[in-house]
Amino acid sequence: MSFDQKLKAFPSVREHYDAMTAAGEVDPDQAQLALADRFDRLIEELGEKRLSKKSSALGWLFGRKAASRAPVKGLYIHGEVGRGKTMLMDMFHALVPVKRKRRAHFNDFMADVHERIHAHRQAFKRGETKQEDPIPPVADALAEAAWVLCFDEFTVTDIADAMILSRLFSALFERGVVLVATSNVKPDDLYRDGLNRQLFLPFIDLLRRHVEIVNLDSRTDYRLEKLNRQPVYVTPLGPEACRQMDAAWEAAKGSAEEQADVLMVKGHEVPIPRAAGDAARFSFGDLCSRPFGASDYMAIVRRYHRIFIDDVPVLDYARRNEAKRFILLIDTLYDHHVRLVLSAEAAPEKLYVAPSGTEAFEFDRTASRLFEMQSAEYLETAGNGDPRAGAQEATFGV
Structure with missing residues (x-):
């Protein structure tokens, strides 16, 4: 059965995961099962949020609920290598009923951000825009392209990334962007030992306010098994x-x-x-x-x-x-x-x-x-x- 066929046959992350275990593709693991269920709850929350924005009667009904009016918290999943973080996040990305979504390696995303910032600064020098600060327009463009951002291997080692993350993601979260990320490190260890790390710490506080932090403490390294x-x-x-x-x-x-x-x-x-x-x-x-x-x-x-x-x-x-x-x-x-x-x-x-x-x-x-x-x-x-x-x-x- 192809991946697309599996998505049609098993419309939730949990059902997709259960089918893989039944087929012998993965061994059942309680930590992964719990994360699959958490991804399904997030899919439900995002679906309600999407409906609450529509002008239909159903959207008005959902829109009255406080839960729909509140910002949706994303997920930050950390754990050792080979624990199945990326596998489950990819299932979530494929299944979440949102058109404007993006799945990227974090380094690729930040390279794109720096290119956009550079292009805006050049436009400002040429007098093509009066907005000197590139962060708001870059955040506008990113949020317009993707409401749900999925990052694989969220890690910060570059000082240029570290210095703009707090402002960039403050702007993205203000625009309703929902972040889902996998990482080998817990948030407190991001940019550990980095230059001028004290300037990066506000981003960790910001992250904690907008995502639920999950430690995927799985029992084995599935990469080595395969x-x-x-x-x-x-x-x-x-x-x-x-x-x-x-x-x-x-x-x-x-x-x-x-x-x-x-x-x-x-x-x-x-x-x-x-x-x-x-x-x-x-x-x-x-x-x-x-x-x-x-x-x-x-x-x-x-x-x-x-x-x-x-x-x-x-x-x-x-x-x-x-x-x-x-x-x-x-x-x-x-x-x-x-x-x-x-x-x-x-x-x-x-x-x-x-x-x-x-x-x-x-x-x-x-x-x-x-x-x-x-x-x-x-x-x-x-x-x-x-x-x-x-x-x-x-x-x-x-």
Whole structure:
């Protein structure tokens, strides 16, 4: 049964989850069951809120209820990697009867925000608008495009993001936007050890007022249960690793001609040393030793759906900037369902050796994703672009 058929047959998150357990696709888990029920309550609350805004008699009836007049609180779901947070949120996003909804990786969303802010400031300089502050018009545009925002992997490591989140989300919440997010960290740990963190703390208070915080304390890591290793992560480094990477690259190229490429991103170049068709090959230094950010990595995955990375070293605190970029890179590749072939000095869980710091905390997710990107389930559909492309536009109901 296809995903769309399941949605028609099982119109609630709980029913969809129960069907998956009956089919043996997941093992029943009490924490996940409770979250499925909470998602269904949120769907009901959003449905009542939507109806209360309509001019029909039914909308007037719902509109009289205090619960419908009150703002709908979203959900912030945190827990360790591989606990099923994203799976359940994706069910919710598909089933919620709201046209204006958006499901995105948080880094992608913030890159879009910064692009909109930059465009508004340029328009102000050109005299095309008298509004100097970009936050209100950007919030207007975002709220108009999506009333329900679903973020996967909500994490804050960039100071540019940290400094605008409080104002941005204050404006979004004032416009009625409902936030649903998954994260590996509880709200109090967001932007932990970040520069000028005291300026970020109002956002945590704001978040607590507008979302219900749920800890998904599930019993096991389902990603590791599904793991079925494929020869796409080659370790240790050495002549044999080089041979395997070259063989995989030749197979990926096929008859396509190999050449260098250059992508232009916000006025600067992102070199692609080796490209053939929809495949691109880099060294670790090409991608992580340069001052690249989310928009650069997104430009790469929009153009190339199969990525090869040679010679990923073991990283420590002295190389934490490269580690941050590597974390962001893997997040981007994973979220866009890119097929990754990689050679590394050590296994995923041993690639970052610093005992503390934000990067050590974040790298747990990176290691988990590197494992999952080797699984048969991931590889069956990887390499053809993001399978969720267009999901932001999917609608159910009115």
